[in-house]
Amino acid sequence: MTDPVRAAPEDSTLVRVRGLTTVLNGKTIFDALDLDIPRGKVTAIMGPSGTGKTTLLKHITGQMRADAGEVLVDGQNVAQLSRERLYKMREGIGYLFQNSALLTDFDVFENVAFPLRQHTALPEVLIRNLVLLKLQAVGLRGAARLMPNELSGGMARRVALARAIVFDPMLILYDEPFVGLDPVALNQVLKLIRTLNQTLGITSVLVAHELEAIKQVADHVFLIANGKVVAQGDPKTIANDGSPWTRQFFGGDADGPVPFQYPAGDYAQALGFAGAAK
Amino acid sequence: MNARAPQGNNVVTQSLAQIGNCGLFLLTLLAAIPRSLRYFRETVRQLWFVGAMSLTIIMVCGLFVGMVLMLQLYSVLSTFGGTSASGMVVAVAVYRELGPVVTALLFAGRAGTSITAEIGLMRATDQIDAMEMMAVDPIAYVATPRFLAGLIAMPLLCTVFCAMAVLGGHLVGVTWLGIDNGTFWSNMTAVVEVHSDIVNGVLFKSLAFGAVVALIAVYQGFTTPPTSEGVAYATTRTVVASSIAILALDFVLTAFLM
Numbered sequence: 001m002t003d004p005v006r007a008a009p010e011d012s013t014l015v016r017v018r019g020l021t022t023v024l025n026g027k028t029i030f031d032a033l034d035l036d037i038p039r040g041k042v043t044a045i046m047g048p049s050g051t052g053k054t055t056l057l058k059h060i061t062g063q064m065r066a067d068a069g070e071v072l073v074d075g076q077n078v079a080q081l082s083r084e085r086l087y088k089m090r091e092g093i094g095y096l097f098q099n100s101a102l103l104t105d106f107d108v109f110e111n112v113a114f115p116l117r118q119h120t121a122l123p124e125v126l127i128r129n130l131v132l133l134k135l136q137a138v139g140l141r142g143a144a145r146l147m148p149n150e151l152s153g154g155m156a157r158r159v160a161l162a163r164a165i166v167f168d169p170m171l172i173l174y175d176e177p178f179v180g181l182d183p184v185a186l187n188q189v190l191k192l193i194r195t196l197n198q199t200l201g202i203t204s205v206l207v208a209h210e211l212e213a214i215k216q217v218a219d220h221v222f223l224i225a226n227g228k229v230v231a232q233g234d235p236k237t238i239a240n241d242g243s244p245w246t247r248q249f250f251g252g253d254a255d256g257p258v259p260f261q262y263p264a265g266d267y268a269q270a271l272g273f274a275g276a277a278k
Numbered sequence: 279m280n281a282r283a284p285q286g287n288n289v290v291t292q293s294l295a296q297i298g299n300c301g302l303f304l305l306t307l308l309a310a311i312p313r314s315l316r317y318f319r320e321t322v323r324q325l326w327f328v329g330a331m332s333l334t335i336i337m338v339c340g341l342f343v344g345m346v347l348m349l350q351l352y353s354v355l356s357t358f359g360g361t362s363a364s365g366m367v368v369a370v371a372v373y374r375e376l377g378p379v380v381t382a383l384l385f386a387g388r389a390g391t392s393i394t395a396e397i398g399l400m401r402a403t404d405q406i407d408a409m410e411m412m413a414v415d416p417i418a419y420v421a422t423p424r425f426l427a428g429l430i431a432m433p434l435l436c437t438v439f440c441a442m443a444v445l446g447g448h449l450v451g452v453t454w455l456g457i458d459n460g461t462f463w464s465n466m467t468a469v470v471e472v473h474s475d476i477v478n479g480v481l482f483k484s485l486a487f488g489a490v491v492a493l494i495a496v497y498q499g500f501t502t503p504p505t506s507e508g509v510a511y512a513t514t515r516t517v518v519a520s521s522i523a524i525l526a527l528d529f530v531l532t533a534f535l536m
Contacts, residue, residue, distance in 0.1 A: 061411060087413035095411040101404035115412045118419075163412075 004206025011075060014039040014171060015060055015202045019069035019225075022055060030057055031227030032069065042197050042204040044214045044235060048249065048258045053207040054098075056224070057173045060087045060205070064095040074170065081200060091119060094164030094172040094202075098179060100156040101165075108135070109144040112163045119167075120245060134162040138192060161192055165202070165216035172196065174206045178213050186213060193217050211239065211250055225258060303497045306417055307425050313415060314422035321423040328389035328424070328492075330429030333438065335388055336381060340439035344368060344446025352455050361455075365462035366469045368447035373475040377440040379528050383486035384439075385432060386520035390495035394516040397499025398509035406500075421496045428492025429485065436484035439476050478535045484485060486527060491520045 007019040015037035029052040037043045045053050058064040062078040065094040071078045076089060076227045102111050112131045116122060122130075138158040148156060157177060164172055174193065178186050194217050196202050208214055214221060215235045223231040223238065223245060230245040231238060239250035248256030264270070314321070351364045397420060400406050409416045444466075451457040470476070495516050502512035 063407065063410060087415075090411055090413040093411070095405045095408070097408060099404055101408035103408070104400075114412075118412065118414050136303055176316070 012039055013037065014074055015205070017043050017056075017059075018072075020059060020066050020071060021068035022052065022059070022064070022066050024055075028227050030066070030069075033224070033228055035222055035229055036202065037205055038198075038220065039203050040201045041219040042206065042217050043192065044206045044208060044218035044221045045224060046209065046211075046214065046221055046249070051224050052227070053224060054175055057095070057175055057205070057207060060173065061090060061095060067123070091167055092170045094167075094169040095163040096157070096160050096164050096172065096174045096177055098159040098176040102156055104148050104161060107144070108140065108148070108151070108159050111148070111159060112166055115163065115166050130166065134166050137165070138162045139188070150184070153180050154182065154188060157181065157185070157189055158192065161189070165196060168200060169202060171203045171205070174204065174208070176207055176209075178208055178210045190216055211235070225249075280435070294438040299501070300493065300497050302384045303500070304493055307422055307493070307496070310415065310418040310422045311426070313418040314426070317419050317423055320419060321426050324423045324427035325430055328393065328427050329434060332385060332388045332431070332435055334387050335384055336435045336439050338379065339384055340442030341446040343380060344372065344443030345450045347371060347376070347443070347457075348450040352451065352457075361457055363465055364451050364457060365447060366465040368451075369386065369444055369466045369470050370475060372440050372443040373470060374479040375528070375532075377436050377443065377480055377484035378487055379524060381436040381484060382432065382524045383438040383524075385428075385435060385488070386491045386495070386517055386524070387426065389431070389462060390491045390516045390520050391513045393492070393495040394499040394502070394513050395498065395509055397421070398502040398504075398512050401500070401502065402504040402506070402509060417517075421500060422447045424496050425492045427496070429488045432488025433481055433484045440480055462500050474535075476478055482535070483531055486531060487524050490527060494520050494523065
C-alpha cells in the first residue's frame with residue numbers, strides 16, 4: 001500500500017512550506033509563509049535578526065509546532081507524524097547547530113559515532129571505519145581523540161558536520177554555520193558544504209547573514225522579513241533587485257523597512273515632556 | 279518557566295504549578311523506563327557518578343554524626359546512670375531518622391546539584407536539542423538513567439552512612455568513654471528490629487528520598503532557562519526544594535510507618 005502522506009521520489013521539492021503562521025509571546029514570527037526548498041540544491045535563508053530563520057528550521061525538524069499552516073518534508077506533514085515516525089524522519093536529516101552542540105562527555109570520535117551507536121547494531125570495526133571516513137572528509141581524522149573543549153570553533157563546527165553526515169542524510173540544515181569563524185575556517189566550511197552537495201547530492205539549507213559566503217555556495221536565496229518571503233532569487237543578483245528590503249539588508253542601512261527603533265511608546269512622554277509639548 | 283523566585287500572591291499558585299509539572303514529569307520519566315533499558319550502560323555510568331563518587335562525603339559525615347551523637351547521649355544518659363544504653367539509642371536514631379534524612383540531604387547537595395547543573399548546561403549548549411535532532415530521546419537517555427541511578431544509590435549510601443555512624447558511636451563510646459564493648463553491641467542487637475528499623479528506616483525511607491531528590495534534580499535541570507543565571511537558580515532550587523521535600527516526607531512517612 002502506498003503511503004498517502006509521502007510524495008513521489010521524483011518530486012523536485014524536498015521541503016514545502018504552506019501558510020505557515022507562528023506567534024511567539026504575542027509576536028507574529030511567520031504570517032502565512034510559503035516557500036519551497038528544491039531537492040539536491042543549496043538554499044540560503046536570510047533575513048534580519050529575530051525574523052525567525054532558526055524557528056523555520058525548528059518547524060522543518062518538528063521541534064516546534066506552528067499555529068497554522070503545514071511543513072512537508074519529503075512529502076510528510078511534519079506536524080502529523082507520530083513520535084516514532086518523526087524520529088525516523090530525523091535520521092534522514094543532519095542539523096548543524098550554531099554552537100556545534102557537541103556532547104562534552106565524549107571525544108571527537110565518540111561524538112561522530114554517537115548516532116551510529118544509538119541507531120544501529122553495526123560491529124565496532126565498521127563503526128570505527130565509518131567514523132574515520134567522515135572525520136577524514138572534514139579533515140579531522142587526526143583529532144579523533146581530542147575532547148570538545150580542546151577544539152577551536154572551526155574544528156568543532158567541522159566535527160559537528162561529520163556527525164551530521166554520518167548517516168548520509170537527504171537534507172542538512174545549517175544554522176549560522178559561518179558565525180565566529182576566521183577566514184580560513186570559513187573557507188573550509190564553505191568547501192565542505194559545496195563538496196557535500198556536489199558529490200553526495202545532499203539538499204542543504206543554510207541560515208546565514210554573510211552574503212559573500214552565500215554567493216559562493218547557494219543556488220537560491222530567500223529573504224525573510226515581517227513573517228513573509230520579501231525577496232528571493234539567485235544569490236549573485238538578489239542584492240540588485242531594487243526592493244527596499246534587499247536594499248536595506250544587503251546595503252547594511254541602519255534604518256529602512258526594518259526600523260532602527262524597536263517599537264515603543266511616545267518618546268517625549270517617556271522622558272516626561274508630554275505636558276511641556278502642549 | 280521563570281527562573282526568578284515567584285513574587286507576591288503568585289507564590290502559592292506558582293509553587294502548586296511547579297509541583298503539578300513535576301508530577302507530570304515523573305509520569306514521563308516512568309513511561310520512559312522501558313525505552314531507557316537499552317541505555318543500561320548509561321545508568322551504570324550515572325550510578326558511578328552519583329553513588330560511588332558520593333561515598334567519601336557520606337562515610338566521613340556518617341562517622342562524625344555517630345561520634346557527636348554518642349558524645350551528647352553519653353553526657354545526658356550519665357545523669358541517669360544509663361550510659362550502657364547509649365549504643366542502642368545511637369543505632370535506633372541513626373537507622374530510623376538520621377541515616378536516611380542526613381544521607382538524603384548530603385545526596386541532594388552532592389549529587390542532586392551536579393545532576394541539575396549538568397543537564398542545565400546540556401540544555402544551554404544545545405546538547406539536549408542535538409540529541410533530539412539525532413533521534414535520541416533525551417528523557418530516556420539523559421533523565422531516566424539519572425533518576426534510576428539516584429533511586430538505586432540512595433539505599434546503598436544510607437546503609438554505608440548508618441554503618442559508619444555506628445562505627446563512630448563505637449569509637450567514642452567504647453574506645454574513648456569506656457562503655458563495655460559487649461554491652462554496646464548486645465543492647466543494640468536486642469532493640470534494633472529488622473522490619474521497623476532497617477526495612478522501614480534505612481530501606482524504605484531512603485528509597486523514597488532517593489526518588490524525590492533525583493526527580494527534583496532532573497526536573498530542575500530539564501526546565502531551567504538555558505542561561506548561566508538560569509542554571510545557577512535551578513541548582514539552588516534543587517537543594518532548597520529537596521531539603522524541604524525530604525523533611526516533609528520524613529514526617530509523613532514516620533507518621534504512617536510508626
